[in-house]
Amino acid sequence: MPAHSFALKKDKIVLIGDSITEGQYSGGQAASWAENFTQHFESRFDIVNAGLGGSDSSDWVLPSPNTRPIATTWPEPYTEQGSIFNLRAQPHLPAKIAIVMLGTNDAVGFMKPNPTDVLTYSLNIFKIIGQLTKAGVESIILLPPPKRFYDGEEVDKRIKRYINSLRSYSLSIRSVQLGPNFYEILTPEDFEGLDVHPNQKGHQKIADEVIQYVELHLKNYKPVQYLMPN
Template sequence: MALAFDKVLLFGDSITQYAYNQDIGFCFGPAMQNIYCRKFDVIQRGFGGYNSDHAALMVDIIIEQETTPTSKIKLMVVFFGTNDSVVPEAPQHVPIPRYKDNLRKIVSSAEQAGARIVIVGPGPFNYHQWIIGREDRALERTTIRAREYCDAAIELAKELNVAVVPMWYLIMADLGWKEGDPIYGLAELAAENPLSSYLNDGLHYFDKAYTVEFNNVIKAIKAFYPELDPAIVNEKLPSWEKITSPDVLRAALE
């Protein structure tokens, strides 16, 4: 059907849920909608506080709900691990082996439905921002643990030959950090550091971080799934100047 749009599904935790908050400026969700306008519907399924255990339980139902006889999920951007990476004593924690198993389940379900996958690995964490008003939760997270889960996402993506966007390394590179430099965001280092302009509370994203995510998701799509490159996917229906009579549009709608 001419107006049956296939879909791009954004599936993740609060960073995906908040990816439409334009109060902060540039956001990942609207940017994806804009670049696929008239090509695919972009569906947001972000759930604040959820981890990969929750995601693995939900994925089949979400895929079923977004699949119809005329509309399929073409691409899933899967972003979990930020909550999994809390310390084992915290309720959101998921050990790395199970985190990777959960991602395997999500990838398998998506691929069975014919969807391509981009896995997004967790970004860095800034202790000094996070503890403001959260002193009782100060030791739940560290940027070192976040990097370990980002590494796990990279390993899993390589194993399954799917695209990966390693946000820990990409944000750190964007702010000028290099391997061997002091790691911004650690409790023992200065509170003033460049991460503060990427993270609004030490964890969630400002526009600069969403820009890094968007640019690298599109880069990954072009490299791994060129048929889904927004520049290649055709728009629905002819451009207005080609509609020289109502019959032209009627024919296109058939």
């Protein structure tokens, strides 16, 4: 009989976020944190980078109506359907891990009339957790967004409150963890000029921290056990 080979299907890790996750950087050519993360894990996992530049937490919630200006540079499917999650994340689920980093655009209301208030951000993250869980994601790692160093005290306070809401979910939902706190880890030297996108050094820092965190998570990983009634 002819020999048959069967390729083992790898588990997935899905990355959800804005332009920092999608891969934008400041200060010349640089590998993004997501590219470095993928290179490290691609022999063991299929890595899906679903990050989309310009998106905030509201854009990832289902349904997400299109509240952006017509001048947006997003492709038509996003502006017409307003369904980033369905188009970029859902086709790649279920997954073993989803890594979520949102808040940089929320904090200033990028391409929106106003910044995202803390309650709305918190509810959005809760809904995203629900969407991922419903789609079969086993573990969700929430990453605090970096500090916006040149946008003033109110923006800074808002991001800190965002992070507090992320922390509360990691303490109350068993499948959710709070990852490395990039608000504290990244410094002004990790960005070029007034850019909110990390430079090569900043992206490398993010990659190193997330890789280390995920490796430790996998080492200690225990699937959530759901008790069924008799």
